[in-house]
Amino acid sequence: MTHFLGTHQNRLDAKGRVSVPAPFRAVLRTLANGSDDAAALVLRPSHKHPCIEGWPPATFHALGPPLERLDLFGEDHDDLAAALYADAHPVEADREGRIVLPDALVSHANLSDTVVFMGLGRWFQIWEPEAAERRRIEARERARSAHLTLPGGALRAGNGA
């Protein structure tokens, strides 16, 4: 399994720790493929929603090379680099598979003592439970009313991430 699927609810303890759902941990392990950062993860605030995005390190770093094609001294490069990297938080799970959520991200997502992990395929999101529910309903509505479809061939070929 190489995709984050499903929705999981876990508790945020007094130290700000939360267990990464076991299925998500399995995905991270698979993508890390035995390397040292089998429990590593990059967190960043979504700037579209009040939630936290969770990225496998390899996937996150794959966003870098396109950036390097921009003029190193251009304005665009600076803005992108700042937007992408300055708010990123690399975290590592402890041996129980827990991560600590940085304060800045906790407040960005309005988290209290219970959080929801929402699988989005190549990455996932962390939400406050009620906001997560609203978001899921909204996503379903929008997907239907906008007649969103998948890129051609997706259902025949399985897709390539």
Added chain:
Amino acid sequence: MTHFLGTHQNRLDAKGRVSVPAPFRAVLRTLANGSDDAAALVLRPSHKHPCIEGWPPATFHALGPPLERLDLFGEDHDDLAAALYADAHPVEADREGRIVLPDALVSHANLSDTVVFMGLGRWFQIWEPEAAERRRIEARERARSAHLTLPGGALRAGNGA
């Protein structure tokens, strides 16, 4: 991890010293790869913002080769070379991982007793805290309004293409 990620706030003490954030030190160590300058760093004033740029020596020197393709006696070469090298300050961290910020750079960035390290991937910036916050907001806005996106849509935070 070979990229500078996240934002860190540290204090500038009475002697003008400041701790380089531990994660950034780890990146510098990795890039230096055990060589003698594991704690070395090149500082220079940003010419776009009131902040200090921090470069790993190897990355900084890699900016040289493009310069060498310009006519050695042309105006462009002179201007670029001056901008790149004349204001650069090589510094080295003490055994606690602190560096001394040169006075010229401190005043260029309007630093007082608290400074912010902002990771930008291959290098980082040092800011006065409030200016840093303004800059981050600006970068996010500009990145979004200019429709600067990366394959994968990271900055749109939504689609999965």
Added chain:
DNA sequence: TATTAGCCCATGGTAACCCATGGTCTCCCA
């Protein structure tokens, strides 16, 4: 000799590491 800058040691706070426990699900066997 007075002054400054760099080097080294010391300390408090905090975050990461490690061990322990309870609950739940699944699988196996009667």
Added chain:
DNA sequence: TGGGAGACCATGGGTTACCATGGGCTAATA
């Protein structure tokens, strides 16, 4: 098919090591 045992997973707490910070000391300079 029901009961029991094992394994996994989420959760709680104590302890250690690291990190940021402050201050003193020594060596270079004027």
